[in-house]
Amino acid sequence: MNEREPDERERREAEALARALEGDGTAEDIPQDTLQAAALLRRTAGEGDLPADRRRAILEQIAPEPADRPARRGRLRWLVPAGTAVVLALVVAVWGFGQLTSRKVAPAPEPVRLPSPALELLASQARAASGSSRDLAFLGESMRSYRRTLYDALAERYPERS
């Protein structure tokens, strides 16, 4: 490094800056730009820092929006899925409720028109009601054909859906 020696003027200014940094800003020989530089250096060095509560108050006053923004963004982030869920739940609930009420409101299913029992079957039933075991067994056998007819009618009334 080939640094030249400071001249007289520079040396005077350096001394003035040193005095200004020590807080002596009253000296008349200190130039204005030197005073400003000293004030800036003192501020960045920590002297003259604002008290914490004052700093917060100023920050709220001058920048309320940035401070409030994260909270609002948080609320919005929650509202999107929650709103979707609410809409979906409402749609499904209305549909489900409709299913349930339609079953309540819908008339009870009509019973099948029973096939008329043959006279022979009725006669065997009357005989079984006399207390004879053999007639009871015969009634059981006579029911076979009527049962087939009944199930045919039921299958027609309640068709099996694939």
Add this chain to the structure above:
Amino acid sequence: MICRRTTSHQPLLSRAIMAAAMAAVLAGCAGCAGRADSGRWVRRALETNRLADRALAERDTATAVGLLRDLARDQAPAAVSARDGRLVRQDACFRLALLQLQQDRPDQALGWAEYGLELGRGQDLFTANLLVARGHANQALGHDKPAARDYHQALLINEDLMNQALGRPD
């Protein structure tokens, strides 16, 4: 702070909403399934009777009783009319009572006849059949008066059905 506290409730609330939605979906599906099942239930009842007949032809009474017992206890879907569901189950009860009487188990026969009559009554062949079966069970147990009462009630229904079959006014 407030913001963080609010977000901690979000998953809970969302889960509650989704649970309610799922419950509504399941309720709706159950309703649809009930309607679709009616035809299947009828076919299964018919098939059960066929299998019981086949078991009896092979002298396998235990299998026949097991099949008919399941049918008697199987409640019909909501889409099947209450009367039709009752008839199918009462017919199974009648068959079970007959089988128990043939096996000399009148107390079991009485139980099945009672069970069938508790499902409901009507002026029809199936109610009359159960009254006849209960009369036989009571008779076998020495309960003469209840047996006579059962036979009488069965004959009243039988007469009504006979009049209808002959086209005569009641």
